[in-house]
Structures are given as structure tokens and as C-alpha cells.
Amino acid sequence: MKSIGKYFMFLGSLFVNRESFRTYVKLILDESILIGVKSIFIVVIVSTFIGAVTAVQTAFNLVSPLIANYVIGLIVRDMTILELAPTITAIVFAGKVGSNIAGGLGTMRITEQIDALEVMGINASSYLVLPKVIASMLMYPLLVILACFLCIYGGYLAGTLTNAVTGEEYIYGIRFGFNEFTISFMLVKSVVFAFLVSSISAYKGFFTKGGALEVGIASTSAVTNSCIAILLADYLLAQLLL
């Protein structure tokens, strides 16, 4: 409970006594490359395979003479947009970016780099953390869109290669009864998840005390806490918005 209060105070501190706008633009660009571009590889791998697996397993479970093959496309599409692309990618994102943020800030804390910033009169939390949070919220939705596309494409590849479904049927399936709102829902979710992962990980890293061992602990607990927060938020958003 106490740490939740401290977390909200930490969030508040991001917005006081900031540096010039130009400084932030540069920092956000740097962080976007670090957070966004460097995560593309893992997102590509994970989402393509998840799409493929979903298609194969749906085919295995559902296909009977009574159900048309295009249903595979439809199911892959809905699962991807609603859950797989935003949420599974968020878990991957927590593992990659969250641990990186916590480890980086934790190291800066124990080697007094954060103190060095503060002695210069810089609000270290806003200088170091705000660009990471903003860059995450800008980049993560883009990663999710990429994941979404690849996941559905992975399903197409697996479905057609195993002859579970023809290309035309799959395409028909993914266009059948499409509800645009699910895309907005996916994007809302991704912005929320990005905020949670980056701010929780930054919080864990920023208040690291001790030595190298504690930095490791901070990274681990950043990932665990981010995952819990993602799943809670996932449930709450589904209740609220669907």
C-alpha cells in the first residue's frame, strides 16, 4: 500500500521543474529508438509464431464438416486484435524494455549518476523517466500494430501451408463481420500497457538501494509487477469498454 502511494508521488514528480522542451524532444527521440526500434526483432518473431500456432490449433479444435474453414481466419483475427497482439506483446515488452529501464536506472542510482544530475539542479526523475514513458507510449502502439499484422499473417502462412484452409477462405474469414471498434480497443489497451510497463519499471529502478545484486532484484520485480499490472488492466479494460 505504501509503495503504491510512493508510486503515485513518483508519477507526480515527473511533471515538476522540467528542462526545456528541446531537451525533451531529443531525449524522446533517443529513447524511441532504444525502446521501439530495438524491440522490433523480438516482436516479429513472437507475433508470427503466435499467429501460426493459433491458426493450427484452431484448425485442430474446430474443424468439422459443419463449420466452414473461413472461421479459422475469423478466430485468429479476433483473438489477435483483442488479446494476443496487445497483451502477449505487452508481456514480451515488459521482459525486454521493462527490465532494461529498471536495470539502467538502478545502475545509475547505485553509481550516484542520479545524484550527479540532482546536484546540477536537474529534476532527475523527470529528465530520465518522462522521455522513457512518453517514448514507450508512442512506440508500443506501433509495435502492437506490427504484431497484429504479423500475427494474422502468421496464421495465414500456417493455415495454408498445412492445407487447413485456403488463402481465399482465410482472407474471407478475416474480413467477415469485422468490427472497427476492436482496433480502437486494441490501441487504447496498448497505450495503457505501455504506460504501466514503463512507469512501474522506472519506479522500481529509480528507487534501487544498495549494489549490483539489488539492481538485478529491481529488474526482476519490474517485470513481475508490470506483468501483474498488465493482466489487471487487461481485465478492467475489457469490463469497462467491451
Add this chain to the structure above:
Amino acid sequence: MIEISDIKKSFDDVEVLKGISGTFYQGKTNLIIGASGTGKSVLLKCMVGLVKPDEGNILYDGRDFTHADRDLKTEIRREIGMLFQGSALFDSKSVEENVMFPLDILTTMPKSEKLERVNFCLQRVGLSDVNNKMPSEISGGMKKRVGIARAIVNNVKYLFCDEPNSGLDPQTSILIDNLIHEITEEFGITTVVVTHDMNSVMEIGDHIMFLHKGVKEWDGDNESMLTTDVKELQDFIYANKFMKRFRNNPTI
């Protein structure tokens, strides 16, 4: 000149600083000495504003830092440079970027002028040809030098050093000590150095404050320190064999 009066600080019921007062003089190397765990680093952190003291005042040339509003605090902070125990260089930035950083953030100088100033400071601390190296590629002694260059780059009036020669060999320690001492006199800086190295005390200590268990037990210059009758200080000074020779023959 920095004056502190009655600084108190506790961490969860443990009183670390029990009311410390004293003066640190301009153009002089002022030392804070004492055994491990007596609160030297905490006192230094209180003075630069990293830790908020529970009670007491800190005056920077008459300006009250502890109760200053945001503008005055920022103004004073820009006049402060600090060398950290582990140098605290930003490890994602090169040596040059590290030294330039305070100028980037705190001034509106054009790039060429900044570069000139950075090179001047790096040269002053005896470093050349390392501008593009990363902190992980240079030795501990060089890191300290870069740390000093970064601390003084913005024409600071006050320089704080936390154990500037911990982890260095005796020769490099003396070089770093002398560098701090020279810079202090050359630029008329008010320098405060935390140390427990008796060698530094004898070499560069213009004015010395001795802390023991959170209390200031003694202050004065290093000559009169050797003939002190404060028991704790005597124990501290003469803990090593080399210093015992001074005791028997204070004229060496």
C-alpha cells in the same frame, strides 16, 4: 565561504548528525575527516541538497540554501560542482559529452564555445586524447580527473569531493589531491573534501573539521591538529605507524 549551523539529521530514529556547525573558507581546501560511518557523506549530501537536513542552516556566501525558494536554489546549484566517490560519470556518454553536459543543460553557450571550455578543463586536469572514449574505457584515476573536469566546467564557486582518492594507488592519490588543491587556489573556489586519508590531510588540508559519531569534535589547520589534546582525534591521527613518527617528532 560556506557556513553551516546546527545541522541535524536522523534516519529512522538513528541520529546521524547531532548538530554540526562550522565554516568552510574560500580559496582553501577544507577537509571533513572522521572514521567510517560518522556521517561525513551525509553531511556533504546535506550541504549540496541531496539530503534534506532535519534542522539547521547552510549559508552560501550569506545566501540561505536550506530555506531558499526554487529560483535561488537553482542559482546556487549552478555554482556547485561535485566529484563523487565513484566518479559517477554518465556511462552512456563519452568523456567529452560528460564534461559538456553541465554546459548543455545549464547554459546557452554556442557549441564552439562549449567545446573550447571542455577542452580547457580536460587539459587542466591533465587529460588529452580521451575526448571520444567512453567511461568504461578509461582507468579509475582518469575517471576522477574527468569527474573533476565535469565538476568545474561551469565556472563553479563551490566544489565538493567525496573521498577523491578512494580506490587509487598512493601516487595517483597525491596527483588528484594536488590537482584539487591547485584548482581551488587558482580559481578561488570554496572546496570541501571528505576524506579519511591522513596523507591528504597533511598534503592539502588548509582547514580541517573532525567528526566523531555525528559531532564536530575539533576544527583548525593541520599544523595544530598534530598537537591536539582531543583524545578521539589523536586516536584517529595516530592510528597508523607512519603518523606515529610525527607524534614523536612534530617537526618532520
